[in-house]
Every structure is written in C-alpha cells, then in structure tokens.
Amino acid sequence: xxxxxxxxxxxxxxxxxxxxxxxxxxxxxxxxxxxxxxxxxxxxxxxxxxxxxxxxxxxxxxxxxxxxxxxxxxxxxxxxxxxxxxxxxxxxxxxxxxxxxxxxxxxxxxxxxxxxxxxxxxxxxxxxxxxxxxxxxxxxxxxxxxxxxxxxxxxxxxxxxxxxxxxxxxxxxxxxxxxxxxxxxxxxxxxxxxxxxxxxxxxxxxxxxxxxxxxxxxxxxxxxxxxxxxxxxxxxx
Numbered sequence: 510x511x512x513x514x515x516x517x518x519x520x521x522x523x524x525x526x527x528x529x530x531x532x533x534x535x536x537x538x539x540x541x542x543x544x545x546x547x548x549x550x551x552x553x554x555x556x557x558x559x560x561x562x563x564x565x566x567x568x569x570x571x572x573x574x575x576x577x578x579x580x581x582x583x584x585x586x587x588x589x590x591x592x593x594x595x596x597x598x599x600x601x602x603x604x605x606x607x608x609x610x611x612x613x614x615x616x617x618x619x620x621x622x623x624x625x626x627x628x629x630x631x632x633x634x635x636x637x638x639x640x641x642x643x644x645x646x647x648x649x650x651x652x653x654x655x656x657x658x659x660x661x662x663x664x665x666x667x668x669x670x671x672x673x674x675x676x677x678x679x680x681x682x683x684x685x686x687x688x689x690x691x692x693x694x695x696x697x698x699x700x701x702x703x704x705x706x707x708x709x710x711x712x713x714x715x716x717x718x719x720x721x722x723x724x725x726x727x728x729x730x731x732x733x734x735x736x737x738x739x740x741x742x743x744x745x746x
Contacts, residue, residue, distance in 0.1 A: 515545050523552040624705050628665045634658050642720060642741030648672060651739050653722070655708070659715040659743070667705045668722070668739065671698035679727045680738065682708055685719035695729040717743055 515535055521527050522535050539546045631637050636658040644651035650670045657664025671680065674697070682693040691711065698704040710717065719742055724735035 515539075515542075515548075519545070519548045519552050523549060624665055624707055627663060627707055628656060628705075631656050631658065631661075631663075631665060634661075636660055640720065640741050640743055642668070642722070642739045644670065644739050645737050647736040648738040651702075653739050653741070655720050655741060655743075657708075657714055660713055662710045662713055664708050664710075664714065665705060666708050666720075667703075668698070669701075669703040671702045671704060671738075673698070673702075674724055677727055678724050678735070679729075680704075680722050681725040681729055681733075683719075683721045683723065683733060684708075684710055684714075684717040685721065686717050688718075690721070690733055691717070692729060692731055695725065695727065714743060719743060 515522070515538055518527065518531070518535055522532065527535065539549060637656065638658060640655045640657075642653035642655060648670070651668065651672075652670055653666060653668035655664050655666050666682065674680070679695050679697055681695045683690040684693055685691070693708055693710070694706060696704055696706050708720075719740060721733075721737050721741075722739040723733045723737045725733070
C-alpha cells in the first residue's frame with residue numbers, strides 16, 4: 510500500500526494489533542519519517558504508563574438506579590421551573606395572546622396528567638379567561654394565574670413563589686361568594702415553590718367574585734384560619 514503519515518495506525522502498532530504485512534510497512538515508513546517516529550515513541554511511553562494504572566473498580570450496588578432517579582428528578586424540576594416562568598411578551602405578540610400561546614405549548618397530549626388535559630380543554634374554549642392572583646403582604650413574592658371560564662365550574666390554578674410550610678400545614682384554595690369563603694382543594698407546593706392543580710367549584714364560577722389561597726391545617730378548614738397568601742378578583746374580563 511502507499512504510505513502517507515501513519516497517525517491512524519500508531520496506537521494499533523504499539524498495541525500489537527496490526528498484521529505482519531502492516532507491521533512491515535509501518536516500520537519501513539518509520540525509517541523515513543521523523544514525525545511518525547515521534548508519535549510512536551509517545552504512544553509507547555503512554556502504553557508503559559498504563560501498566561501502572563490502578564485496576565478498574567466496580568461501581569457500588571444501586572448506583573445506576575440512583576443516577577437515573579437523580580436525572581429524572583432534575584428533569585422534573587427543570588420542567589416545573591419552565592412552567593412557572595411564562596415568556597415575556599413582545600411587541601409583535603400582545604401579552605395575553607403570548608401567554609395563551611405559552612399555555613397551549615404545555616398541553617401536548619399527556620393521558621396521565623389530568624391538569625394539563627383540563628388546561629387544554631379550557632384553552633380551546635372561546636370563553637377562556639386568565640385571572641391574575643397576587644401575593645398579599647404575608648407572601649408578597651407569590652403569584653398565580655387561574656385559567657377557567659365563567660360559565661364552567663372547573664379551572665386550572667398555576668402558582669409560583671409559594672413558601673414551604675411546616676409539616677402540619679398546607680395551602681387551601683377558597684372561592685368567595687358574596688364575601689363568604691367556600692372551601693376548596695388543599696395542596697402542598699413543589700420544592701421550587703410552584704404548583705398547578707385543578708379547582709372544581711360547586712357551581713358556575715360566575716357565581717363567585719374572588720379566588721384566594723390561605724395556609725391551613727393539612728386536613729383543610731371550613732373557613733380560613735390562617736393568613737390569606739394570594740388573592741384575585743374573578744371579574745368578567
């Protein structure tokens with residue numbers, strides 16, 4: 510064969526992985542090429558050092574499962590973080606329309622996720638409304654959106670900035686009718702302070718004027734006993 514530089518044969522030559530004809534041709538080339546001879550010398554030194562390398566160590570039992578679990582956990586945290594941060598509006602995309610586009614991007618078919626499936630149904634309804642909920646002085650950094658229709662009795666609540674609570678406390682949703690709080694779902698936020706959940710009302714949401722969240726015992730309360738953390742008006746926008 511016609512020999513140029515033998516860069517791609519150096520390692521195989523040093524490790525004795527070439528056949529006799531290839532060895533003869535490589536060695537003939539080395540007598541004429543200082544560059545390739547230097548590569549062989551370097552590879553031989555590395556090969557010698559490998560003799561002193563520590564023996565391979567088997568990974569501890571269960572490491573593979575722990576790694577897979579950690580990857581899944583970090584992927585879920587990243588996804589939750591993405592859900593809690595909608596994209597900023599642009600001059601070409603009005604704020605509300607931009608928000609709806611973002612919400613719809615979360616609603617690809619997920620048979621095992623009733624919240625996102627419910628969100629997809631709501632966004633397909635021309636009467637879909639997005640109500641803002643802001644944190645009170647008890648939790649000023651919290652923010653939430655309630656997506657529903659006034660004619661329906663079910664909505665999706667998406668919140669972030671929720672502070673962790675003690676083990677005996679949880680967040681509870683309230684729907685206020687003529688100033689009277691009607692108890693609703695009790696929940697714990699994710700580790701990053703976000704949460705999305707279904708809120709089912711006992712009647713059409715048009716009957717309620719306010720949605721609120723307070724801190725209550727984990728079993729829930731019939732009337733708010735803790736501070737109101739977030740609140741939003743269910744006005745007809």
